[in-house]
Amino acid sequence: MDIAGSAGDDGAVHIVIMGCGRVGAGLAKDLVRRGHSVSIIDVDADAFRRLGDDFSGTTVKGVGFDQQVLRDAGIESADGFAAVSNGDNSNIIAARVVREVFDIPNVVARIYDPGRAQIYERLGIPTVPTVRWTSDQILRRLLPEGSEPVWRDPTGSVKLMQVHCDPRWVGRSIATMESAAGCRVPFVRRVGSAFVPDRSTKFQDGDLIYVAIAKDRVSEVESVLGDAPPPA
Known part of the structure; x- marks a missing residue:
């Protein structure tokens, strides 16, 4: 499996995404279009159809907070991680595993319940409630350089x-x-x-x-x- 490491001379980074729903698939395709390396994880292999036949990133079937699944997605050399599945608990567990086990500081989790967001951010994990979710918001959090202006x-x-x-x-x-x-x-x-x-x-x-x-x-x-x- 050929997965890019940290940012190269051209500014490209490797991002791991958990969840290949509408948001995850859109984010993955947007990152690839910008020249970045992407691995996307989902428990349902059929979800990867949202990416289209021309998707050049890596797809990994499995649970996004399983450490071996994350390793298969290249988390050890990742520059950022986005947990955007349809479950708050799964997203926050995965985000904490990535930060605490793999020491990846650039992590963001999608949260459906805005009431939980403050609790999670106290753990040092930036969150975006789904009602305010856009790909631009997550890109500004994930990409260390060249992000879109607010x-x-x-x-x-x-x-x-x-x-x-x-x-x-x-x-x-x-x-x-x-x-x-x-x-x-x-x-x-x-x-x-x-x-x-x-x-x-x-x-x-x-x-x-x-x-x-x-x-x-x-x-x-x-x-x-x-x-x-x-x-x-």
Whole structure:
């Protein structure tokens, strides 16, 4: 089985998806179109028909929180994992296995019950309630670089983007992150709620960071925040 490792020189990453329903299949095809490596897991082999005959990713039949099934999907060299099956319990179990057993920090789970989302985000697992689910949202969470902006001004010169931050930034202040990356962080999402940080706010595990940047600095900012912080 030929499964890509971590991001290469062209920015391609390997993503593992659990659940080949409408959302999972759409996400898998979108990632492949963008040039990324994808493995998708489902207990029902017939579900893979949603991918079409031209799907170039890998399909794996099995339970998405089974460790051997995850290994068959290339989780040990994955850059991100999305649990998008039709069951909240399965999604959160799989997400926790991937984070805690395989040490993959870039994980997101689809949640049908919004009331559970805050509980799961306290465990450091970003969630998206199904009523707000779009492929763009999951792509912004999974892809460390080149993700779609949340907002851009009409001229296209300024963007508001969610960026992937290396876990080693945990405990550093937002002011330190702004200074290192040369950008502004207008708001942070934490445990399902958004707030405007002040200079003393510290980055916590599971936080989603949004930055306002000029379009020509996207790669630079993502590179700085996606790597380890400078020595304190």
